[in-house]
Each structure stands twice: as C-alpha cells, then as structure tokens.
Amino acid sequence: MAPAGALPALPLLLALLGALRPGPGDAQTAVFPTEAILPRGNSVLLNCSSSCNETAILGLETPLTKTERDSGHNWQMFELSDVQEDSRPLCFSNCGKKQTSASISITVFWFPERVELTPLPPWQPVGENLTLQCHAWGGAPRAQLTLVLLRGEEELSRQPAVGEPAEVTATVLASRGDYGANFTCRAELDLRPRGLELFQNISAPLQLRTFDLPTTSPQLTSPRILEVGTVQRVVCSMDGLFPALEAQVHLALGDQRLNTTVTYNKDSLSATALVEGTAEQEGDQLLACAVLLGNQSRQSRRTLTVYSFPAPNLTLIEQEVSEGTQVLVVCEAYAGNVVRLSGVPPGLQAPRAQSMLNATAEDNGLQLSCSAALTVAGQVLYKNQTQELHVLYGPRLDKRDCLGNWTWPEGTQQELECRAWGNPVPQLTCRRETDGALLPIGRLRPVKEHEGTYVCRAVSSRGEVTRKVFLKVCSRNSTNMIVIILVTVVAILSTVVTATYLYNRQRKIKIYKLQKAQEEASMKLNTQATPP
Known part of the structure; x- marks a missing residue:
C-alpha cells in the first residue's frame, strides 16, 4: 500500500503532467499505486489519471466495493474497502475516441487462523521414535507461508504449507536430553521481499515426558525418637530418576499423611516434611516414604518412637x-x-x-x-x-568502693568515685557537715569551694549506712609558696655544699704544700750529714 503521506501530493503531480499533456492520440491511463499489499479486510486508495489534453472520462472496473473519494481534471480517486482476496482492479479512460487502461495488483495477506501440534503421548520411552505432526488452517499468500517444527529453539523440520489444512510431520529419537523439552509448531509468513516484515504465529507448547525409575529403595532420614509436642524434620531422597520432576513423594507417620516439600535436581529428588509428636502417637510408629513415577513406585520404612518427657x-x-x-x-x-x-x-x-x-x-x-x-x-x-x-539486703558502703581521703588541686576537674551496694539499689548522697552542701558524685567543673568533711549516706528500704569523706583543696597561692620555699631551700643547700667543697679543697692544698716542704727539708739535712 502506498504511504499515506504520498496521496495529498498527487494533485500537484497531475498538474505538472497536465502542463506536458499530449494530444488525444498519445493519451495514456495511469494508476497509483501500481502494486499494493494489505491485511485481509483492510481498505486501499487508488488514483486513476489520464494524460489526455482534453477532458477525459475515467472509471474503475473491480468486483470489490468501491467509493469515489475525490476528483479533479483528468484524475479520480477511489477507495476499495473490505478487501478479502487478491485482485487486479482496472483503471480506464476515454480520451476522445480512444480508450486506454492500467491495472493494479492487490495482494491480501493473513495469518493462519489456527496452528496446532498433535498431542504427545502421556509417557514416551527413551530410545524410541516419536512422530510430531502439525496442522495449520488458513493463511495467505501460501507461497510465502512455511511451517516449522521446533524442540525448544531448535528447528527439527521446515516445510512449505501445502493443503488445507496444511500438514507437516517429523520423527525424532527420544533421549534423556528430551526430558521436559517443549515442542511447538510455528507458522511463518515472510513478506520481507514485499517491503513488510516476517510475521509469526506459534502453537501452544507441549512438553515431552519420559521416565525411568531405579530398582533401589529411596533413602529415608529421620530421628529415631520424637518428643510429644515437638517438631522434627524428615527427609526422603532418591537418585537416578528420569525425569525427577515427574516423580511424586508420599510421606506418612502411621496413618497420618505428612505435608511434603519436594526439591528436584537433574536426576534426583529430596522431599522434606515436618512431623509433630502427639500424645495419641506415643510409642513406636511406622514412618514410610513412597516415590511414584509413571506406573511404578518404590518404598522405604523405619520405626519412630514417640515419647513424653516433661521438664523437671x-x-x-x-x-x-x-x-x-x-x-x-x-x-x-x-x-x-x-x-x-x-x-x-x-x-x-x-x-x-x-x-x-x-x-x-x-x-x-x-x-x-x-x-x-x-x-x-x-x-x-x-x-x-x-x-x-x-x-x-541493706546498703553497703565499703572503703574499697568509697575512699575516705581526697586531695584535689584547685581549678582541676575531678571525679568523686563513691559507690554503694544493696538490693534494692540504695540512693547515695554526700553532704558537707558544716553547711549541708551537696558534693555531686561525678565530674566537678571546676574544683573550688569543695573542701571539707562530707558524710556520704546510702539509703534504701532495707536501711541506711554512712561514711565520712575528707576532701582537701590545694589553692594556687599555697602551691606557689611551696614552690618558692623549695627553690630557696635548694639554693641554700647548693651554696653550703659549694662553700664546703671550696674550703676542703683549699685545706687539702695547704696540707699538701706543707708536706712537700717538710720532705724537702728532710732531704737537705740528710745530704749535709753524709761525710765527704
């Protein structure tokens, strides 16, 4: 179908052609568009025109329902509605005594009304052939219609749609890899060569089921004892199943069916149930697990003892x-x-x-x-x-929990560590004896006028206990005086020590010189007493 935006420009094109209009003998009939493809039941606009230099008589021959929509000098526009099948309408024009014509090719497309895959057998043995069959009803144009048989996304067969309904078949060998495979039939209407797109319609998927059940019994894991009023987990598992998803598991304690949660792997399953011990079940009970697949089953059993054990x-x-x-x-x-x-x-x-x-x-x-x-x-x-x-018990206020003597420098931040014990916990306060001033237990900012003797009292409903705390605050002036005295004392001591050292040193020098003089005098006397 011609684009909708092209038709409004058609009168301008016809006017241009009119300027070059030939004589009656050379007049021609034209149709626009020359080809159209549209969905079944849709409408199409056709424009018939003549190149006659005189006024031409225009018309359209077609079995389709037509309506004149617009006209001008030597052109006329028609609408064909509810087009149900392919057609070739004919535009004609009479220019003088000469008649010419032009035809348009209309192609109608539509999807198959129904695409179905023949139902698969309930169970398919592994290693045997499986025949797939697909039917499609309707669809056109048939030359562009193809039926494709699929296993998942894999194409098994692609054949043209022939007959009504169209039918295609394919045979596959069932294998373990086909477990749970989805088979479908897809109809493809390929209109890409006509400037449209590839249209597809697919059947509902059918799942293939094959089965294999081992001869071994399932493995049953459970506690051997179960207390009344408690819940325990029971697990029944089995390997080698094919396909595991198709297997069913029944777990029962005595004649009570258990609610089971089943998890599946590739070729195994594991069923879990919670079993609750009741007073009616007290004693030995039979716990059973049955796995069913296809028309076969396997079973395991064990004894579970239900007991009652109240707490002391x-x-x-x-x-x-x-x-x-x-x-x-x-x-x-x-x-x-x-x-x-x-x-x-x-x-x-x-x-x-x-x-x-x-x-x-x-x-x-x-x-x-x-x-x-x-x-x-x-x-x-x-x-x-x-x-x-x-x-x-009554309050306790021991020395280890509340020291008796405190000395704090003035202006510093200090924390009074005092703690009372008792049940119930006593209320602790510390007040100065002289004026009843409260000494907060905790950080003080800053330490200033807190010096004095305090009575710390711990009180509860079980009695009370007191303890005296002596707090001394050292002022900054006192501290400076102590420092000066200490410096003075140190200076005096240093002077005395130095003087004593110098005195002793001079004394030792004098003694040494005296000893030397005596030794020299003695040597002279000895020299004179010796005969020549």
Whole structure:
C-alpha cells in the first residue's frame, strides 16, 4: 500500500503532467499505486489519471466495493474497502475516441487462523521414535507461508504449507536430553521481499515426558525418637530418576499423611516434611516414604518412637528473700525420671531432690539448676530448669568502693568515685557537715569551694549506712609558696655544699704544700750529714 503521506501530493503531480499533456492520440491511463499489499479486510486508495489534453472520462472496473473519494481534471480517486482476496482492479479512460487502461495488483495477506501440534503421548520411552505432526488452517499468500517444527529453539523440520489444512510431520529419537523439552509448531509468513516484515504465529507448547525409575529403595532420614509436642524434620531422597520432576513423594507417620516439600535436581529428588509428636502417637510408629513415577513406585520404612518427657519442676519457697533467710529448694520430676539438684551431691536414683540454703548477700542473683534424665530407645536424654534467687539486703558502703581521703588541686576537674551496694539499689548522697552542701558524685567543673568533711549516706528500704569523706583543696597561692620555699631551700643547700667543697679543697692544698716542704727539708739535712 502506498504511504499515506504520498496521496495529498498527487494533485500537484497531475498538474505538472497536465502542463506536458499530449494530444488525444498519445493519451495514456495511469494508476497509483501500481502494486499494493494489505491485511485481509483492510481498505486501499487508488488514483486513476489520464494524460489526455482534453477532458477525459475515467472509471474503475473491480468486483470489490468501491467509493469515489475525490476528483479533479483528468484524475479520480477511489477507495476499495473490505478487501478479502487478491485482485487486479482496472483503471480506464476515454480520451476522445480512444480508450486506454492500467491495472493494479492487490495482494491480501493473513495469518493462519489456527496452528496446532498433535498431542504427545502421556509417557514416551527413551530410545524410541516419536512422530510430531502439525496442522495449520488458513493463511495467505501460501507461497510465502512455511511451517516449522521446533524442540525448544531448535528447528527439527521446515516445510512449505501445502493443503488445507496444511500438514507437516517429523520423527525424532527420544533421549534423556528430551526430558521436559517443549515442542511447538510455528507458522511463518515472510513478506520481507514485499517491503513488510516476517510475521509469526506459534502453537501452544507441549512438553515431552519420559521416565525411568531405579530398582533401589529411596533413602529415608529421620530421628529415631520424637518428643510429644515437638517438631522434627524428615527427609526422603532418591537418585537416578528420569525425569525427577515427574516423580511424586508420599510421606506418612502411621496413618497420618505428612505435608511434603519436594526439591528436584537433574536426576534426583529430596522431599522434606515436618512431623509433630502427639500424645495419641506415643510409642513406636511406622514412618514410610513412597516415590511414584509413571506406573511404578518404590518404598522405604523405619520405626519412630514417640515419647513424653516433661521438664523437671524447680521450686523455691520464695524467690525473693531477706538476707539470712532459710530457703528450701526442691527439684522434682515425673515418674521414670531421675533428677539432680545443683549444689547437692548425687544420691539415690530418685525423681525428687531438695536442699536448704541460708541466703546471704553474695547469693543475690544465684542461678539454681534442676536436671532430669530419661532413657528412650537406648538414648539418655536430659532436661534442665533454672531459677534465679533474689536476696534483699541493706546498703553497703565499703572503703574499697568509697575512699575516705581526697586531695584535689584547685581549678582541676575531678571525679568523686563513691559507690554503694544493696538490693534494692540504695540512693547515695554526700553532704558537707558544716553547711549541708551537696558534693555531686561525678565530674566537678571546676574544683573550688569543695573542701571539707562530707558524710556520704546510702539509703534504701532495707536501711541506711554512712561514711565520712575528707576532701582537701590545694589553692594556687599555697602551691606557689611551696614552690618558692623549695627553690630557696635548694639554693641554700647548693651554696653550703659549694662553700664546703671550696674550703676542703683549699685545706687539702695547704696540707699538701706543707708536706712537700717538710720532705724537702728532710732531704737537705740528710745530704749535709753524709761525710765527704
């Protein structure tokens, strides 16, 4: 079909041709466009014109429904609507006594109304031939229509569409690689040589199923014991399946079917279920797993023991007691269980044990433990219960937690480290004896007028305790005077030491000179006393 934008320019083209209009003997009839291809049921515009130098009579011969849309000197435009099949309309013109004509080739295209692949067998044995058959109803032009049989994206056969309905067949050898393969039939209407595009219509995919089930039994993994009120996981797996996706798994405990989640691999599966122990199932139960594929099945079984094991009961007469209270601790289990209480040496294999505890401040927060043991299917099981003992005691304000003497330089930042203990936690304050000034526990900014004797008091509902804290603040002037005194003392000591050193040195020199003079005099006397 001619582009829609080209038709408005047609009158201008005809006017140009009119300027070169030949005589009646040379007049010709033209049609625009000369070829058209359109979808079935669509419309097309045709323009018939004559090169006659006189007024020509124009017309269009066609069995199609036509409507005159526009006209001018020696040209006329027609619309052909609801075109259902190929046609060759004829434009004619009478110029004087001479008649000429021109035809247009109209090609109608449409897709096949239906493309179907013959259903595949429910199960296809590996190694046997499989015949594929495709049918297509309708479609034109048939010369450009092809049917293609596909396995996934792989072309198995490509044949022209012949007959009504068109039919093509292909034979393939089924293999393990065909597991889950999708087979389809595609109709291709190739109108690219006509300036359009490649149109495709494809059938619904059909999946091929083949199967192979090993003779071995599935592997069943589960606990051998299951406590009432608990949930455990059961796994049933099997290898060598083909295709694994087609296999079904049934898991059951006794006569109860379990909800199963199945995961598949290439040639194996793994089915997981959660099994819950109930009081009605207490005792030995049969756990079974069946794998079904095609018309065959494989099964595995094992025994699961469901048991009841309540936790032991740890009893304190009171969980919160005052310091010095006698606390009775009892550990008790159900019949058939053996208990052990923390802090109590092992004794008889009995379901009950007890202990008496004298509560002290150090016992606050003590974890008491009660343990019970039960043998099930040859396995020894344990359960514990713990409770925390809370001991109420009065405030503690020891020297290690609150020092008694503090010396702070004036203007510095200091932190009073004072902490009280007790249950409940006591409220701690430190106030100066003279005026009741509060000494904050924490960082002071800056240390200035805090010197004095403070009474630190820890108070709670269990009583109170006090401790005196002596705080001395060294002023900056006092510090400078001490430095001056120290410097003076050091200077005096240095002078004395120097003078003493010089005096001793001069004294030693004089003694040395005197000794030398005596030695020289003695040598002279000895020389004179010797005879010539």
